[in-house]
Amino acid sequence: MTTVKTLLGLPGLRLRPRAGADLLDRPVTRIYVTELPDPGRYLSAGELVLSGLLWWRRPGDAEPFVAALARAGAAALAASGADSGDIPGDVVEACERHRMPLLEVPADLSFSVITEQVVLALAAASESARKRLQAAADAPVETLLESASAELGLPCWVLSGLGRVVAGASPLPVPAAEVVRRYAAKESGPLTVVPVEGRHAVPWLVAAGGPLSTAQAELAEELAGLVGVTRARAAAPEAEVPGEARVVALRTEGSDESRDVLRELLPDGRLLESVGDTSYAATALVPSTTELSTVEPLLRASRILCGVGDPAPRDEARDVAAYALAVAARRPGRVSVVPAGEVDVHRLLVAGAPDGLRAALRRRVLGPLLEYDAEQHTDLVHTVRVFLECSGSPTRAAKALHVHVNTLRYRIGRAGELLGADLTEFTDQLDVYLALRAGDQAG
Template sequence: MTLVKTLLELPGLRLRLRAGGDLLEREVSRIYVTELPDPSRYLSAGELVLSGLLWWREPGDAETFVAALARARCAALAASGADTGGIPDDLVLACRRHRIPLLEVPADLSFAVITERVVLALAAETDGARKRLLSAAADDASLPALLAYGATELGADCWVVSATGRVVAASAPGRPRERTVLPVGGRHAVPWSLVVDADLGPGPAEVADELASLVGLARAREDEVRRTRMRIAAPLIRLLADPASSAAELATAFTATGLPADTPLRVLLARTPGTRIGAEVLGELLADHPATTFIGEVGETGADAYALVRADTAWPDDWVGTATATLTKLGTGRILVGAGGPATVSGLRGAGEEARHAVQAAARRSERVAVVSGEEIGMHRLLLAGAPDELRRTLRERVLGPLPEHPELLRTVRVYLECSGSPAKAAKALHVHVNTLRYRIARAGELLGVDLTDFRTQVDVYLALTIDT
C-alpha cells in the first residue's frame, strides 16, 4: 500500500513536509497534475495532486483550490513554489485548515520525474498485492478467507452478493456499502458481484479486478464440489420424476443418500421453460437453509429440477412469499416452483406428485414468477392441475353447459356453492332476498338439467367452476 509517508521516502524526490504531519498514513491511489484554480470536477479520492501553483495570484487564492481537494478526499498536495517565490503562507494555512498533507517539491525537480517515480511505486504495490492475493487463494480458497485477504490489500471491507441480494460472503458484518461494484466471472443464471466499500483508483481497481476473478474461480470450485456431492441423490431424483418407477426402486435409491429411513423430506420442483437454470434457482432459494439438501436436473433439456430438503428442521412460514420475492429479482424468463410434502420415503412419490401438480397450478397463473405450495391449495385444485388442458376444457363445457352465457346466474351459483349450499348465507352475500336466491338456483338447475341441491351435483359444478378458462 503506497502511503503519503512513502512519497517522502522515495529516493531522489527530496519532498519536504509543510503541513499534515498527522495524516501521513493516507493511501495514495494515483497522481493528477493540475493548474486550475478550482479543479473540483476532475478530482478523485486518494489522488496525489501535483501543482506548480500557476493558479495562485494573491493571498486568499489557496482557499478554493484546497477546499476542492478536501471535498474530493484527495490524499495529499505536492506543490512547487518555483514560480511564486516559494510556497505561499495562505496555502500552508489552507492545507492545515482542510487537513490536506502538503509536500513541497524542490524547485529544480521536474514534475515528469515525480510522476514517473510515483507511478512506479503504485505499480510495484499493485503487483505485490496481486501476488499476495494469488498466494492466499492457493493456500485457502474459501470465500470468507479470500475476502478477508482482499479487504486487507484494498484497505476496505468487501462483500460477495448474488443477483437476488443475498450476501454470499463478507469480510465484515452488515449490509454492503456499494461504492464500487465489480461483476464476478462465470456463466450463471444467478450472477454474483464483488462489492467494495471504497472508491478505487487505477492501482487498487486492478487489485479488485484480480479479487473478483479469484472469487469466480472459488465459485467454480464450489460448484464442482456440490455437483459431486449431489450425484449420490441423482438416481432417487430421476425415479421421483418417473411415474413408472416402483416403490421398491425408490426405497433402494433413498438408502444411497445415507439418510435414516424415517427422515421426512420436502420436494421442490423448479420449472424454467426454455432454459436450463432450475437447479441453480433452487440452489439460490435454499442457499441459507440449514437442512441437508439434494438438487438435481431431470431430462435432457434440464428445464425441470428437483430439490429434496430434510423437513425435520424449521421451515419458514412465509416461504412462498419470500421465494417469490427472491426469484422476481432474476431477469431470466419464466420461473415456476412447486412444493410438496413433507413425507418419509413411503410417501415420497405422493410428495413428488403434489409438487408436480403445484407447478402445473403455478403455470396457469399470469405472473412471470409463480411459487405454489401443495399445502396452500385445495386437494381438488391439485387434482385438476394434473389433468390435461383439453380434458379440463371439455369437463368445464360439459358440466356448465349454457350457464356461462348468463353471468348473473353463474355468479349466483358460484356464491351459493362457496356458502356450502346455504340459501340464507348466499342471499346475504349477494344482498338479495332469499326467495330471489332460490329462484335463481332453480333457474340455473333448469338450464343445466340437474338438481343443484344434490351434493354430488354440487361437487361436479364447483369443480367445473374452479377450472380456469
C-alpha cells in the same frame, strides 16, 4: 499498497512532509497535476495532487483549493514553492485545517521525474498486489476478500444475484438487492461492481466500497476471477433426503436456468430432478419472492415460477410442489411464488390435472348447462356458482344475486334438471364446484 509514506521513501524525490504527518498511511492510487484554483470536478479519491501553486496569489486562495481536495478524498498534496520558493503559510494552514497531507517538493526537482517515479511505484505495487492475491487463490472467499481489501484500501464484498451477501468483513452500506438492481440496469452507484467469472445462471458480483483507479480496477477483476474459481470448486455436497422433506419446484420459462437458480437459491437443498425448464429440490428453506424478483432481470427466462410443498414424504411433497407450481403458472406477473399453504385443497387438486382433463371434466359435468345458457341467453352457470359459494344457502345466494329467494330456488331446480344432479346434495355440489373451478384454471 502504495501509501503517502511510500512516496517519502522513493529515492531521488526528497519529499518532505509539511502537514498531516499523522495521515501518511493513506493509499495513493494515481497522480494528478493541476494549477487550477478549484480542481474539484477533475479529482478522484486516492490521488496524489501535484501543483506548483501557480494559482496562489494571496492569503485565502488556498481554502477553495485544499477544500476541493478534501471533498474528493485526495491522498495528499505535493507542492513546490511559488514565486518565493517556499510554500505559503496559507497553504500549510489550509492543509492542517482540512487534514490533507502536504508534501514539499524540492525546487530543483522536475514534476516529470516525480510523475515517472510515482507511476512506476504504483505499477510495481499493483503487480505485487496481484501476486499476493494469486498466492491466496486456494483460500476461502472470505480470505480472498480480506487480502483484496487490504491491497485496495477499500472494503470488498461478494454478492449473489439473488440479492444476498455471500461474504464480506463489514456490513454492506446499501441493500444487496439494490446493488444487484443497479448492476442489472447499468446504473452507477456508491459501489464499484465487477461480475465474477463463471458459467452460472445466477451471477456473483464483487463490490468494492468506492470508485477505483485503473490499477485498482485490474486488481478487482483479478479478485473476481479468483472468486469464480473458488465458487466452481466449492460445489456443495449432496446430503441424503430425509424421510420427510419440503420440495420446491422452480420453472424458468423459456430457458434452462432452473437448476442453477435452485442451487443458488437453496444452498442446503438436494436437486431431485430437472425436466425441461423445471427443476425440483428437497430443502428446509422457503424461497423468497424478493430474491427471485431481484435475480429475474439477470436471467434469460421470461418468467420465474415457484411452487413450495409442505414437509411430507418425498414423493408426496413433490406432487404438492408440482400442484402449487401449476397454480403459480396461472397467476400474473414475471415472478410468482405459491406455497402450498396458500392454496385450497380443491385448487391444488384441480391445478394438478392436465389441461385436457380439466376441459373434459368441465364439458362432461357442465355441458348441458353451458349449452342452455348459450341458447337461452341466461346465466344459470353464474347462479349455480354463487349458490355453491354461499354453502348451498338459498337465502344467502338470493341476497348476493339480488333476487327473490323463490326465484333462486326455481333457477337452482332448473339447473339441477339440466345437469342431472341434485344441487342440495353434498357429493353433487362437490362435483359441480370442481368442474366450475376446472374452468377457472383452464388456459
